[in-house]
Amino acid sequence: MDSSQAPLISSNRHDDDAPYDTVDDVPGARAAAGKATDGRPGVFVLILTFAAGISGLLFGYDTGVISATLVSIGKALSDRDLTSMDKSIITSSTSLFALLVSPFSSLIADRLGRKRVILYADVLFILGAILQAVSSTVPAMVAGRCIIGAAVGAASFVVPLYIAEIAPSSYRGRLVTINVLFITLGQMAAYIIGWALSTYASKESGWRWMVGLGALPAALQGVLVAFMPETPRWLVKAGRSEDAKRVVQKVNGVQGRFDGTADAIIKEIELEIREEDETRLLQDRQTFGPWNGLHVWFELLGEGKHRRALAIACLLQGLQQLSGFNSLMYFSATIFSIMGFESPTLTSLIVAVTNFVFTLVALGLIDKIGRRRILLYSIPVMALGLLLAAGGFSYLSLEQAPDTASANESQGRSGPAIVVLVSIMIYVASYALGLGNVPWMQSELFPLSVRSVGSGVATATNWAANFAVGLTFLPMMDALSPSWTFVLYAGICTVGLGLVWRIYPETAGLSLEEATALLDNGWGVRR
Numbered sequence: 316m317d318s319s320q321a322p323l324i325s326s327n328r329h330d331d332d333a334p335y336d337t338v339d340d341v342p343g344a345r346a347a348a349g350k351a352t353d354g355r356p357g358v359f360v361l362i363l364t365f366a367a368g369i370s371g372l373l374f375g376y377d378t379g380v381i382s383a384t385l386v387s388i389g390k391a392l393s394d395r396d397l398t399s400m401d402k403s404i405i406t407s408s409t410s411l412f413a414l415l416v417s418p419f420s421s422l423i424a425d426r427l428g429r430k431r432v433i434l435y436a437d438v439l440f441i442l443g444a445i446l447q448a449v450s451s452t453v454p455a456m457v458a459g460r461c462i463i464g465a466a467v468g469a470a471s472f473v474v475p476l477y478i479a480e481i482a483p484s485s486y487r488g489r490l491v492t493i494n495v496l497f498i499t500l501g502q503m504a505a506y507i508i509g510w511a512l513s514t515y516a517s518k519e520s521g522w523r524w525m526v527g528l529g530a531l532p533a534a535l536q537g538v539l540v541a542f543m544p545e546t547p548r549w550l551v552k553a554g555r556s557e558d559a560k561r562v563v564q565k566v567n568g569v570q571g572r573f574d575g576t577a578d579a580i581i582k583e584i585e586l587e588i589r590e591e592d593e594t595r596l597l598q599d600r601q602t603f604g605p606w607n608g609l610h611v612w613f614e615l616l617g618e619g620k621h622r623r624a625l626a627i628a629c630l631l632q633g634l635q636q637l638s639g640f641n642s643l644m645y646f647s648a649t650i651f652s653i654m655g656f657e658s659p660t661l662t663s664l665i666v667a668v669t670n671f672v673f674t675l676v677a678l679g680l681i682d683k684i685g686r687r688r689i690l691l692y693s694i695p696v697m698a699l700g701l702l703l704a705a706g707g708f709s710y711l712s713l714e715q716a717p718d719t720a721s722a723n724e725s726q727g728r729s730g731p732a733i734v735v736l737v738s739i740m741i742y743v744a745s746y747a748l749g750l751g752n753v754p755w756m757q758s759e760l761f762p763l764s765v766r767s768v769g770s771g772v773a774t775a776t777n778w779a780a781n782f783a784v785g786l787t788f789l790p791m792m793d794a795l796s797p798s799w800t801f802v803l804y805a806g807i808c809t810v811g812l813g814l815v816w817r818i819y820p821e822t823a824g825l826s827l828e829e830a831t832a833l834l835d836n837g838w839g840v841r842r
């Protein structure tokens with residue numbers, strides 16, 4: 316039977332050659348599938364998560380390393396000091412390319428497989444690292460950062476997808492935060508390596524090693540990819556159910572013994588895919604004729620509950636970036652150097668370490684306290700940290716002259732400088748507990764039919780806002796003063812807090828169906 320003509324309704328019959336119509340037709344399938352996919356993740360899944368997580372590490376390393384690089388380049392590019400505009404463009408070209416590439420990587424991931432996207436991203440990570448390391452002009456450096464951006468965009472989209480499709484179902488949620496943990500670990504590694512190289516390596520080559528070293532984990536992952544399986548879901552979709560079955564057996568540790576369980580899982584995936592395809596074909600034929608595939612966009616924007624889910628997901632992703640965290644991730648060494656700290660790269664390590672440690676704390680708290688509640692508690696503390704830092708800045712002289720660092724050296728240990736440092740730590744810790752994580756739980760807001768497109772739009776919002784912040788932070792510091800720039804971020808946090816309070820319902824502890832159902836007839840917020 317041609318799958319496009321197959322009935323959607325279960326016939327509850329089965330003969331040996333006919334395909335199963337529902338998973339209930341496979342003896343004991345639901346129970347078996349449930350049991351197998353709900354098991355603890357075995358060593359194999361952990362190894363795969365680690366192997367895929369190298370992309371998160373690279374995402375973190377390559378976005379974090381720019382902080383130390385910018386203060387170490389000196390006159391090595393185009394024979395002059397970098398202007399604020401150079402620094403902003405070098406930094407934000409990465410987010411711009413991440414924004415441009417992430418939608419395309421979803422197409423490649425569907426056509427050629429998830430692994431292929433990971434592999435292509437590795438090639439880009441290596442090329443970008445080499446190009447940056449050998450660059451001698453600002454445009455060459457920008458080109459290297461653009462290539463890295465393309466790699467980061469693809470990796471940030473595909474890794475959570477790969478992990479989620481390969482993992483036992485009850486572990487998917489926690490793996491989202493583990494992936495963020497990998498990102499923050501990469502950022503911390505970048506800061507440590509940045510500090511070590513800017514302190515102990517020669518001035519000419521130190522920064523080149525910083526950016527070039529990103530090629531190594533990418534090369535390692537490029538080799539590991541050869542041994543990583545494709546996800547069962549993609550394999551079934553590509554008509555390779557036997558291969559998919561082998562992966563399921565390995566993932567669930569049921570090779571040989573419980574063959575029926577793996578069969579049941581594959582049948583369930585086959586049915587799910589067939590039902591999705593049939594619904595899509597039917598809707599496309601009825602509504603869009605030749606404009607196949609458009610229906611999912613109309614569904615996303617046409618139904619109130621999907622629009623509400625999209626509004627919340629984009630609000631959270633936009634707020635994550637517009638609250639200004641990455642200004643510190645990218646430019647903290649620049650800020651601390653202007654403030655006169657003796658070792659700006661070492662001081663800025665505080666930002667990355669605090670972010671990593673508190674993401675680890677969030678891993679333990681997020682399900683207990685809840686997403687909404689953790690945001691309502693942490694965003695006011697972020698705003699407070701920003702306002703305190705703004706106060707501290709107003710007592711410091713922050714003239715940006717070529718010799719600024721030495722001119723301001725005496726104030727590096729002054730009271731206001733310490734106030735700024737401590738307030739930045741308070742801000743970063745509260746960011747890592749809430750906004751650093753919660754937006755990445757975006758997929759739980761969308762029902763399956765619009766989940767990937769909805770998450771894709773929200774991810775693009777993240778990169779667009781990231782780009783805007785990277786491009787505007789230093790010019791704003793020049794034009795408005797550091798104090799007012801931080802006050803502005805505090806204002807954004809306050810507006811964001813109000814919106815979160817109004818429209819973001821608590822989803823912790825709910826099944827995906829219950830969570831998405833919250834938005835059926837309104838915002839679902841219980842006060």
Ligand SMILES: O[C@H]1[C@H](O)[C@@H](O)[C@H](O)[C@@H](O)[C@H]1O
Binds near residue numbers: 495499635641670
């Ligand atoms: O969730 C991550 C994490 O918070 C990173 O530290 C940050 O640099 C990224 O922009 C964000 O998406």
